[in-house]
Amino acid sequence: MKTFDAKRLMDIEHIVFDWNGTLLDDIELAVKSVNLCARRFDVASVTRERYREAFHFPIASFYATLGFDLERTPFAEIVQRYLEHFDANVAQCPLHDGVTALLDAAADAGVGVSVLSASHRDTLTKVLDAKALLPRFAHVVGLTHNLATSKTAEAALLQKRLGGEAARTLFVGDTTHDCEVAHSVGWTPLLVSTGHQTAARLLSSGATVLNGLGELLPTLSGERAAIACRKEGLQ
Template identity: 35%
Template sequence: MIKNYKHIIWDWNGTILNDVDLCVELINELLKEHNLKTVTKDEYKSIFTIPVKNYYAALGFDFEKESFEVVGKKWMDGYEQRKFECKVYPGVVEVMEKIKNLGIGQSILSAYSQHTLDEMSAHFGLTKYFSHIVGLDNIYAASKLHLGQQLIKKLGNGKGETLMIGDTEHDFEVAAEMGADCVLLSGGHYDKKRLEKLGVTVLDSIRGLL
C-alpha cells in the first residue's frame, strides 16, 4: 500500500515517540497538586484530545482558578526535564528506512514545539529521513491544521498522493483537510475504540504498514 504514495507525513508524539507513560505520570502529578482525581493509562487514552486545553478541562482543571497557560507550562516544564526517558516505538526506524528505500519522501507534522522537535529527532538520529520537520512556535498544542495546509502546499501533492500516520482524531482531521489518506496507531494517546469509530485503518504496530 505504501508504494502508491509520493510522501508520508508522520505525527511525532504517540506515533514516532512513545511518550504515553511519561504523559500519564506528568498529568497525575499535576492532578495530585490540584487535589483532582488521578487517571490510569486506559482512562488517559479515553480522555486525551487535541486541543489539549479541552483535555485538561475534561480532567477537572478549573481555568478560572489557574489559567490554562500556567497549568500547561507546568506540565511542559516537567516534560522538558524528562523527555529523553522516552523511546522511539519498535519498528519505526525500520519502516522509515523502507520508505526511504522506496524513494518516497517523509516529513514530520506535529503540534509539539519546533525547537524540541528538531532537538529530539536529531537525538534519535531520525533527521536524515525528513525533507520537512514542522512544529508549532509555542508549547500549547492547539492545532496543527494550518501547518499541515502550508506543508501540503510546499509538497505540491494532490489528493491521495500523501499518507498521514498518526495516533489521534486530530491527525485524522488534519489529513482529511490536506486531502491525505490516514492510518492511525493504537499504541499512542488514543485508545483503539475511539480511533476505530473514525472509520480509518487502525494498526497496533507501525510494522503493520509494510
C-alpha cells in the first residue's frame, strides 16, 4: 500500500467520507444479509472473500454477478429482503479503528468533514445519530431511494454546497466507485482496504490505497500541526 503524500494534504480544506465500509465496519452484516437473500431466492451463499471480490456498483449488477436472476425476481424485492435484516442491525456495527481520532484531528486542524453515502439518507442519519456522530459532520448526504445505483449526482450537489476548489476536498472511500465519484467532481480520492472491496480491486483504480484510516491520522495530525507552527513562526 502507498503512504498518502503529506504534501497533498497541505491543500485539503474538507474531507468527505463514505460511510458503509469506510467509517462503519459493516462487512459481516452485509455478507449475512446477502446470504439471507440468497437462501430466500435460491442462490448459492457467498463467503466474505467472495463478497469483497465481487462487490461493485450499481448494486443490482453486483447481485446479478452473484447469481440472482433479476428477470425472475425484481431487484427491489431483493433489496427489501436485504434491508429487513441490515437496517434492523446496522446501528450495532462498530466503527472502524481510528474514526474518532481522525475526526478529532480534522477538527483540531480546521479541516471540515462531511459524509456522502449510497445508503438511504433517513437510515444514514439515524445511524450517525445513534453513534453520536451526527453533529460532527458539516453535511450528511444519502440517497432518496434504496437501490444504491450511484452517488455521483449527490457528490456534484455536495460540491456546490462546499464551494471552493474541488481538488481541495479529499474523498475517503472503500470502493472503486468512490474513486469514480471523486474524479467525477474533481475531488482527490483516497481508498481504504478495510471495507467492501479487496485491496487488489482498489489498486486497479489507480488511487492511493491505505490499509486503514489509522494510516491517514499521522499525516493529518503531523502535517497540519507543522503547517500551523510554521505560520506562527514556531519552527
